[in-house]
Amino acid sequence: MTSNVDRRTLLKTGAISALAVAAGSAATLTSAAPAQAANWVVLNHEYQAQATGYWCGPAATRIALSARIAPPSQQTLANALGTTVNGTDYIGQVTGVLNNYLGTGWYETKNMPNDPPSQAQKDLLWRDIVLDINNNYPIVANIVAPPGNQPPGYPSDQTIYHYFTIIGYNPDTWQVYIADPANFSGNNHYWLSFDQLATLIPPKGYSA
Template sequence: MRKRLVAAALAALAAGALTTPAAAQAPRPLTTVSVLAHGSKAGTAVVSGQNAPGTRLDVGGVHTASAHTLQIDYQVQQTGYWCGPAATRIALSARISPPSQSTLAAQLGTTVNGTDHISQVTGVLNANLGTGWYETKEMPNDPPTQAQRDLLWYDIVLDIDHNYPLVANIVAPPGNQPPGYPSDQTIYHYFTVIGYDDANRTVLIADPASFSGNQIYWLSFDQLATLIPPKGYSA
């Protein structure tokens, strides 16, 4: 199904007429916190806090004319090397009651050295959902080509509009880091993309590292596109 949608939508994109079907309905957790698009009259565009590792933060979705964010069950990664399991769990939580981080770490083959490759995340997402939706997308060029950037934005919109968060494997060196990251280190990491704002060309990140308390935050699409190379993402 996904490949048919991709082929049809890429043709529409080339013709300047991209549209996507309505999103599937997400399972709703018991408690929600609204995450609002940039420019919303109702309030802020950033949700962050100081949750201890393993505690829950239920984040509620919103869909406006230009923005779409998903409802997920956020958790801080429970060890320094479980960003892959935690990001995978966040993605799964938009659709199902997800396994624990420890269960996902076992499924992913995560060790004290982390989760080796984004393809392991893709396989575990599909195995738990039973949909075959997710594919591994490599971004080996640094900086990425325009074609890779276009595909990344298209994948974000397609996946979010169908209630599938993306998981990205990133490399964040000093001088190009999301908010709160240690500025003197290159961080190899996994986080989850749970929304987009087309008007502002931004993406909503659920970051299991919680660096300086930054857990759910908006990031420019341009920066996201520079953080993924030479790794990849599951979409």
């Protein structure tokens, strides 16, 4: 598939290619692929933990790019994203940088303003995950993780505003595989239920 294939054509025709393979090693941290299951898909990628407390956006973007190209540094991406000590302001900035580096128009910004999300928003999110991962495009998600609704290892007494990268999915269990640049408590890769993911993204959005 060339980088300028129109994703809407793929959705209409069902011409989704199976380009994904099990997750491999990273330059900074080597991660083992999860135990093989019949139908799950996890993309090859290069993992780096975020270099500063506010570079989750650049680090998540770098992980996504690494599935397709040799990615630039987090510093280069922080400059391109306009990231400051307050973080990366909006998921749309990630979308633009992904498309720019890949020379494509594949990525679109998907906002999820409803909290909890509507069923239509959840259905679109799952379709985007399957379509993008099957075509070797990781998804970058902007999340809000309050106490009581957090991925593994997160500080349980804080609300965490964050970016991470969706690099796989399991249609049998409705789970997604996350590469998390925060590396909270050593949790840099983990499975997350789709339902929980759908509650973490609102009121933010994702690049898919």
